[in-house]
Amino acid sequence: MELQLNVLDNGLDFINKCLYELEDSTDHAPSIKYAVLHLNAGIELIFKARLSNDHWAFVFEDLNKAKYDSYIEGDFKSINLDTALSRLQHICKISISEQFISSIDRLKKTRNRIEHFQINENHYQLRAIIYDSLSYIVPFINREFPKIYGNSTFNEISKLLHSQENYLCERYKRIKNELTSNHSFKIDCPQCNQEHTLDVDEEICIFCNYGGNLAINDFIYKYADLDKEAGTFTYKEFDSLKYCPFCHNESLIISSSEEYCKCLTCKTQFEKEKFLECEYCKQVDILIDEDTGENGEIIESGYYCYHCLMGD
Missing domain, CATH: 1.20.120 (Four Helix Bundle (Hemerythrin (Met), subunit A))
Known part of the structure; x- marks a missing residue:
């Protein structure tokens, strides 16, 4: 041997x-x-x-x-x-x-x-x-x-x-x-399991130095419920995982208690009420004025992208 x-x-x-x-x-x-x-x-x-x-x-x-x-x-x-x-x-x-x-x-x-x-x-x-x-x-x-x-x-x-x-x-x-001196958005590290140590903007865990896209992807995989419908996500006050209207990656987490969304890929953070999702095709968009998105409109029952509106 x-x-x-x-x-x-x-x-x-x-x-x-x-x-x-x-x-x-x-x-x-x-x-x-x-x-x-x-x-x-x-x-x-x-x-x-x-x-x-x-x-x-x-x-x-x-x-x-x-x-x-x-x-x-x-x-x-x-x-x-x-x-x-x-x-x-x-x-x-x-x-x-x-x-x-x-x-x-x-x-x-x-x-x-x-x-x-x-x-x-x-x-x-x-x-x-x-x-x-x-x-x-x-x-x-x-x-x-x-x-x-x-x-x-x-x-x-x-x-x-x-x-x-x-x-x-x-x-x-x-x-x-x-x-304590770094006030950037932090989440729990999927590698060392320490709370609020993975700096999303820097893509590095301050505790164990685990980092890069792999760390973010591991975090999403850990808290996304793959056995349930798409978008099911459970991490503290965040209960939804959506495609980001800016970078188009499925890495936008939405808070149920706070009024904001945060993309873990492009790092964009914006008000939750500005997030739009087509009622038909689920294409995502961002609200630019009272009832209009970049690629669709809000019509009575909800938001619809132009592709679905023209299809109707």
């Missing part, structure tokens, strides 16, 4: 192992030591995987000695954590905050004491260091590996983390200012 893991999967496996050791550490103190070691190893591998996405040679300590055959065989001296961070920032031009760097540095120094000398740390301090680093590396993975959501190990990591109160608290501490 062979063990085959690429660099990314290898890193994820180490992080996953760290989380299980965190659970065990409440009853078995030495487990916290291995949680630190495995998290540090996992983060280093994640950084190397991201560097390799830009070019395989970036993981060689000496770029002048980079050979593809050596890379494939794994027979070379690779970069350390500090060099990986530097190359991510200065070669790949990836934004990494000073807080993220400081967090990784604390983890690295703790790991060095454990592996190369001795350890005399408070159990709760070690857990705090671990959760602090996790609160940065998991969103980094979400952001830098867009196809990660089909990865079973990563999904297991997310599930484990989102059930742990310490991680949630640490992560919310990191994003508090961003959540």
Whole structure:
């Protein structure tokens, strides 16, 4: 039986192992030591995987000695954590905050004491260091590996983390200012299930960094009742899903309690009373004056598009 893991999967496996050791550490103190070691190893591998996405040679300590055959065989001296961070920032031009760097540095120094000398740390301090680093590396993975959501190990990591109160608290501490200072329209994230963290205008979850059209589509799929008639949608005060009269995508959600509609694709928001739908063909339109839409008119019993009116 062979063990085959690429660099990314290898890193994820180490992080996953760290989380299980965190659970065990409440009853078995030495487990916290291995949680630190495995998290540090996992983060280093994640950084190397991201560097390799830009070019395989970036993981060689000496770029002048980079050979593809050596890379494939794994027979070379690779970069350390500090060099990986530097190359991510200065070669790949990836934004990494000073807080993220400081967090990784604390983890690295703790790991060095454990592996190369001795350890005399408070159990709760070690857990705090671990959760602090996790609160940065998991969103980094979400952001830098867009196809990660089909990865079973990563999904297991997310599930484990989102059930742990310490991680949630640490992560919310990191994003508090961003959540409160940003007043854009936010919905629940379909990936991490945190409430009001998916910024629709920016198409990014502030909590987990899940984003893009995939996040919006997943949200719609999650709350649209596909077993019922078209347009059936249940999410908080929103109870209808319609085609948008501006971008023509089926992504316009209509509030039952507030007087507005919001398109999750083109981001247009307008008064609910201006939304028109043909009584016959269900073509959508926008009210431009008292009884006229751009492509139809309101006649006694309701709105009718010109195509249906001329057909009659």
